[in-house]
Amino acid sequence: xxxxxxxxxxxxxxxxxxxxxxxxxxxxxxxxxxxxxxxxxxxxxxxxxxxxxxxxxxxxxxxxxxxxxxxxxxxxxxxxxxxxxxxxxxxxxxxxxxxxxxxxxxxxxxxxxxxxxxxxxxxxxxxxxxxxxxxxxxxxxxxxxxxxxxxxxxxxxxxxxxxxxxxxxxxxxxxxxxxxxxxxxxxxxxxxxxxxxxxxxxxxxxxxxxxxxxxxxxxxxxxxxxxxxxxxxxxxxxxxxxxxxxxxxxxxxxxxxxxxxxxxxxxxxxxxxxxxxxxxxxxxxxxxxxxxxxxxxxxxxxxxxxx
Amino acid sequence: xxxxxxxxxxxxxxxxxxxxxxxxxxxxxxxxxxxxxxxxxxxxxxxxxxxxxxxxxxxxxxxxxxxxxxxxxxxxxxxxxxxxxxxxxxxxxxxxxxxxxxxxxxxxxxxxxxxxxxxxxxxxxxxxxxxxxxxxxxxxxxxxxxxxxxxxxxxxxxxxxxxxxxxxxxxxxxxxxxxxxxxxxxxxxxxxxxxxxxxxxxxxxxxxxxxxxxxxxxxxxxxxxxxxxxxxxxxxxxxxxxxxxxxxxxxxxxxxxxxxxxxxxxxxxxxxxxxxxxxxxxxxxxxxxxxxxxxxxxxxxxxxxxxxxxxxxxxxxxxxxxxxxxxxxxxxxxxxxxxxxxxxxxxxxxxxxxxxxxxxxxxxxxxxxxxxxxxxxxxxxxxxxxxxxxxxxxxxxxxxxxxxxxxxxxxxxxxxxxxxx
Numbered sequence: 067x068x069x070x071x072x073x074x075x076x077x078x079x080x081x082x083x084x085x086x087x088x089x090x091x092x093x094x095x096x097x098x099x100x101x102x103x104x105x106x107x108x109x110x111x112x113x114x115x116x117x118x119x120x121x122x123x124x125x126x127x128x129x130x131x132x133x134x135x136x137x138x139x140x141x142x143x144x145x146x147x148x149x150x151x152x153x154x155x156x157x158x159x160x161x162x163x164x165x166x167x168x169x170x171x172x173x174x175x176x177x178x179x180x181x182x183x184x185x186x187x188x189x190x191x192x193x194x195x196x197x198x199x200x201x202x203x204x205x206x207x208x209x210x211x212x213x214x215x216x217x218x219x220x221x222x223x224x225x226x227x228x229x230x231x232x233x234x235x236x237x238x239x240x241x242x243x244x245x246x247x248x249x250x251x252x253x254x255x256x257x258x259x260x261x262x263x264x265x266x267x268x269x270x271x272x273x274x275x276x277x278x279x280x281x282x283x284x285x286x287x288x289x290x291x292x293x294x295x296x297x298x299x300x301x302x303x304x305x306x307x308x309x310x311x312x313x314x315x316x317x318x319x320x321x322x323x324x325x326x327x328x329x330x331x332x333x334x335x336x337x338x339x340x341x342x343x344x345x346x347x348x349x350x351x352x353x354x355x356x357x358x359x360x361x362x363x364x365x366x367x368x369x370x371x372x373x
Numbered sequence: 374x375x376x377x378x379x380x381x382x383x384x385x386x387x388x389x390x391x392x393x394x395x396x397x398x399x400x401x402x403x404x405x406x407x408x409x410x411x412x413x414x415x416x417x418x419x420x421x422x423x424x425x426x427x428x429x430x431x432x433x434x435x436x437x438x439x440x441x442x443x444x445x446x447x448x449x450x451x452x453x454x455x456x457x458x459x460x461x462x463x464x465x466x467x468x469x470x471x472x473x474x475x476x477x478x479x480x481x482x483x484x485x486x487x488x489x490x491x492x493x494x495x496x497x498x499x500x501x502x503x504x505x506x507x508x509x510x511x512x513x514x515x516x517x518x519x520x521x522x523x524x525x526x527x528x529x530x531x532x533x534x535x536x537x538x539x540x541x542x543x544x545x546x547x548x549x550x551x552x553x554x555x556x557x558x559x560x561x562x563x564x565x566x567x568x569x570x571x572x573x574x575x576x577x578x579x580x581x582x583x584x585x586x587x588x589x590x591x592x593x594x595x596x597x598x599x600x601x602x603x604x605x606x607x608x609x610x611x612x613x614x615x616x617x618x619x620x621x622x623x624x625x626x627x628x629x630x631x632x633x634x635x636x637x638x639x640x641x642x643x644x645x646x647x648x649x650x651x652x653x654x655x656x657x658x659x660x661x662x663x664x665x666x667x668x669x670x671x672x673x674x675x676x677x678x679x680x681x682x683x684x685x686x687x688x689x690x691x692x693x694x695x696x697x698x699x700x701x702x703x704x705x706x707x708x709x710x711x712x713x714x715x716x717x718x719x720x721x722x723x724x725x726x727x728x729x730x731x732x733x734x735x736x737x738x739x740x741x742x743x744x745x746x747x748x749x750x751x752x753x754x755x756x757x758x759x760x761x762x763x764x765x766x767x768x769x770x771x772x773x774x775x776x777x778x779x780x781x782x783x784x785x786x787x788x789x790x791x792x793x794x
Contacts, residue, residue, distance in 0.1 A: 118694075119693075154695055248663045262699075266679055269686055364663065
């Protein structure tokens, strides 16, 4: 959906002011507000982009191009020679409407009278193809290679970080072991609310740099917690095998184990996504609760209550 | 987790009591937030044809009458020590379920304003009596350590089905959906009331055990400290209910904000919203004790600030376009979080002697008064054609003010602890 938004917005911006274009170039008519009517026997050459407002295309009128709707309302009772892409807003096809191409409904509302004709395909939701086609799915060998390289890099990262700050990561691992539910809850809350805040900041344009920095901080926190989780997993695995490796080695082994598990579980539909999200939430939450391992969690003095 | 421990110990009366409390509260709350809150407005405005102003007056009447009856019932319960009498409380709940079942069956037949008034008064009396009785059952049925999880289950058990089933908010549809549930609830209470005497005896004496009796927010300190803590909880809960209700009623009256969210026709969106409710309840249930109430309130006010800013930006930039379901999921998380707190906090600020009055004060003064007053204000604003953006601007400012107040207080407390005088 986001890709389509960007593409359509880019097209709309590039097309601005091109209504009187040279022959051979695409023509665009952009409607951003107000009420407009294409009367019977009228013809609109080129594509129509609706950013807002209302467009009434009466029976007998014709659009020699495609329609892209980002917002607003279109009442089409005439003919559309191209395709219609509905991203948001309301597209109403009247009883005399005819769309020669396909109609893609990614969002918004499509209302269709009984007599309305769509000569191409009507695609909704996940059936809608992104512009330029869907990216090619990697083969099993490619996925295995990427997974192996990623696991090795993260295992090396875990080894290095735990070697540098063993006590801090021990506290993170201890928080995960003692309070996994609390870590998951704090992580989930942060992982949901903070991105929403960052999107809001980005909408102001002025705060985009801070929003970008916020994204990096969030990724950093999650990675820190992910290493702490690897240490907890590594120690658990070592204890199961009755071994006591150094903390950095345990973290590297743990990272390998948890990456393999994450990749395997991730292949399961729905459940895979939920389990992976839960693991990331635990990691993020433990990093926050311990202040990147600066203090132990749970605290010695008990719960804060309501003062 | 706590419940599992009791099951392993073979303390089945605790497990059964916990389940009974969760079931009663979940059904009761589901009924309240669908049939009473949404159905009443539909009945008045669509079926009878009352104006927005007249409907607002009826809602205020309902709020005031219910609040008055609840407080009166709570005072009587405290004076006669019924607050800690399990049998009296469960019998009152049974009677109220019977009355509400009759009211549910009667609602679709109401056609006049007089009949609506009679329905409102009867419903007020029943709900007013039910409130202190049901909330006070917590000291008999739910151990203190398990109250967070019980509250989370109640919230998830009421909001998730409400999101999935109640996308059509017409009174006749709601009555059709709820009547079988109410009949089932009434029938299910019969074996509890007239069943095995040994189980009843166990349930009615549990409040004497230390693990049930004293809420974790009741301290041994001076009474002024306890009163201040209760007043703070009351004020914060009022704020959060007020913001939610004032915003939500305007949202549901705006088609671009609900058609692809709460009133979406595709099941996937409704399942995601229901899932968000479950997630929000689980988060609050887990964090209720470890994080502390102030921190949870700060999170909730923070989420409402972000949400209302989103709505304000949407109404400023693309007012004609349909908002995506992401906002409704965030909304569901915030609502489930504070509702979970509401189901646990009053019992945890009480003892068996004070729970009826504390619950009534808490629920009436914070939850209901805020909900119904903001409902009346929302209807009045919408009748006065206050622009959508201005509405959300007010709410965003209010949420942010409360967020800053709570966060500032937390910082001050932390600073005082770090720098002893």
